[in-house]
Amino acid sequence: MTKRDELIQTAFTLFYMNGVHSVGINQILAEAGIAKKTLYSHFASKDALLEAVIAYRDERFQAWLFGLMNSTSSPPEMIAAMFQGLDDWFNDRVNTLMPFQGCFFVKVNGEFFQHRVNELCHAHKQAILDYTQMRLSETYSDERAAQLANQIVLLKEGAIAQAYLGHDHNAAKLAGGMALALLPTP
Amino acid sequence: MTKRDELIQTAFTLFYMNGVHSVGINQILAEAGIAKKTLYSHFASKDALLEAVIAYRDERFQAWLFGLMNSTSSPPEMIAAMFQGLDDWFNDRVNTLMPFQGCFFVKVNGEFFQHRVNELCHAHKQAILDYTQMRLSETYSDERAAQLANQIVLLKEGAIAQAYLGHDHNAAKLAGGMALALLPTP
């Protein structure tokens, strides 16, 4: 793994736990065991590092979630896979994601205002909505798929929020049950 | 309004928009037009000010939400009032709350780790869950009321998240529809 990747991973872990503004460059460097000059040869600024961290997490999270959803062939299966995945994530049974600390993008987004990272965080959420809707439109009309996707994504966000700040580690199961109930009875 | 309250209000507005760590004491003082010594005669530290801000927002938010829910006499009415209130909030039709910028407690909570403010933010969410469950247990069994309350609160959190980071200003209507569908058909 390159120094660049080590920096991104270390920065992600620290940002995810403590927030972006609470974590200094020097702390990241000390934790990663990397020199300051190396960081600034790879990234122009802390902001640039943060953008790379966001892109890294976005890629990892999408690969994980879409991987689960992709290997299903009907809406009920897909929804079950999605919320089963969330349940695994909340209860730290997913190796590729870090120990659950809520949604990274929600956290980061909350620390900035009218800033480029707000757009990046929104884009992550939009990508998940778009993928879900695309998959549902294989079965339902565009209009129906759009409504269902919005409902499912809303339940997913609610589950993450309740699992984190609500300390409810069954939130994914609860949300998954509601999501399945949205589908027409077969 | 006392200087103490002015400080709390100004600090809240800035924290809510920009995050806690991005906003300095001097910025709050300049915005409020208050001297630094006055701040430190009322609060021991920035952390103490933040705790007062959290308590202030908690009180305001509960007064608003429980006010809406309290003047209803059946679960369907109560849920309708709750999500109608959220819809008003998301679309800036509530004077007593500030212009919608997501959930203050979710934002603040994300900036700290193993800190007292995490407990305070959780307590706010717990209070809303408890009130909802208490009201539902007037109609349903304790077990049923507990499950329903968890579902409703999850929908509420999902709606807030989708309204803010998802840019979906209809999230409250969508969530409200799902919440009403949870109740047994009359």
Added chain:
DNA sequence: ACAGAGGTAGACCAATCTGTCTACCATTTA
């Protein structure tokens, strides 16, 4: 053999942060 790339360690700079302090002012109360 040697040039160049990529790394380390850390001194350093300017800015900013929280928090303390002095000096002074205005109002209220005994």
Added chain:
DNA sequence: TAAATGGTAGACAGATTGGTCTACCTCTGT
């Protein structure tokens, strides 16, 4: 009238921040 209270303005201290820079080291490719 005198004391106490609560305020303003802002200098100041000490720590910390993001970012630059020098000096040196260690590979690798030609």
